[in-house]
Amino acid sequence: MLDGVAAGGGAPFALCFPAMMLATLFARWQAGAVTAALGITYAYYYSVPPSGTFHATSPASPLTLAFIVVAAIITVAIAEVFRLSVQCATAERDRQIADRDLLLQEIDHRMKNNFAIVASILDIQRRRVGGEAAEALGTALYRVESIARAHRHLYRGTGQSDAVLMRAYLGDLCAALADALLLRGGVTLTCLVDEAEVPRDRAVSIGLIVNELVTNAAKHAFTGQAGGTISVCFRRRPGGWTLIVSDDGVGMGEVQPAGPDHGLGSRLIPAFARQANGSLTTESGPDGTIVTMDLPG
Structure with missing residues (x-):
């Protein structure tokens, strides 16, 4: 058995x-x-x-x-x-994930406070001085606010801790630049951005490039003109992304440097492009200027 x-x-x-x-x-x-x-x-x-x-x-x-x-x-x-x-x-x-999220929230809160303090100090100093110093402080303020916006949008994403949603980020940045630069009625700023997620460090560099190019165009591109258009376009392409900032102003050949910050901005743009691992090309003529940056994926 x-x-x-x-x-x-x-x-x-x-x-x-x-x-x-x-x-x-x-x-x-x-x-x-x-x-x-x-x-x-x-x-x-x-x-x-x-x-x-x-x-x-x-x-x-x-x-x-x-x-x-x-x-x-x-x-x-x-x-x-x-x-x-x-x-x-x-x-x-x-439990570890909850502790990490709590720590990230605390860091996020502290970073927001730090950015706000720095921006407030720059704004106070800008109001107290005049001329070229006020213009330089205002430009520095825009740069700080550009980084702060990238930081805010970093924590509005899809839960990843290293990606920024570019449509929301660049749209917010362009709206803030339009308000901060007080573009006259004849000059408009448009922003067309494909939905894309870009690593944090590269997104910050892209935002700073947009800040510099738009600021320079608003200050110098429309000298002697009643109005014009500044366009910011961020497109997805096979193997990466393309950033295009263009204007229909007088072109770089007609622009005379205005103040010390103009030279600084021109030096910062290639530096930011290298940080983003992008390649810059510039086309300028009587019909305007087009700056293109190709970014690998």
């Missing part, structure tokens, strides 16, 4: 063990115990000769059944220990 259990009737018992393990892992040890009891009872009743009865015709049958029950208890216990270990590890991971 033992041979019958081990050879002919062993397969149904073997199938009980995966079932009780899955039941324990998904619904705790109680479900595993119920699954084990039902599976072993069913297999013993229908698979151990004589089939259809619990009557043991051999002294070895109860002993074999006892071994199977002990093995089932050990299996359920191991599965329960594993389930509890996974549960504890998951709880620890969730």
Whole structure:
């Protein structure tokens, strides 16, 4: 009879063990115990000769059944220990994620305060002085605010800690530049941006380039003209992105440098482009200026 259990009737018992393990892992040890009891009872009743009865015709049958029950208890216990270990590890991971999110929120709050303090100091100093100094402080203020906006949009994204949504970021930046530069009625600023996520550091560099180019165009591109248009375009292309800042002003050949910050801005733009790993090209003529920066993906 033992041979019958081990050879002919062993397969149904073997199938009980995966079932009780899955039941324990998904619904705790109680479900595993119920699954084990039902599976072993069913297999013993229908698979151990004589089939259809619990009557043991051999002294070895109860002993074999006892071994199977002990093995089932050990299996359920191991599965329960594993389930509890996974549960504890998951709880620890969730706690670490919650602590990290809390720390990021605290850092975010402190950074916002720091940006606000720096911007306030620059604005106060700009109001107290006049002439070229006020213009230079105003330009520095725009740069600080551009970085601050990138920081704010960094935490409005899709939950990733290193990507900025460019449509919202550049749209907000262009709107702020239009207000800050007090563009006269004849000069307008347009912004067309494809939906894209760009790594934080590159997004900051792109925003600073846009800030410099738009500021320079607003100050110098329309000398002697009643009005014009400044356009900011950020497009996705195969293998990367393209930034285009253009105007329909007098062109760079007609522009005379105005103040010390003009030279500084011209030096900063290539530096920001290198930080973004982009390549700059400039086309200028009587019909305006087009600055293009190609960024690899």
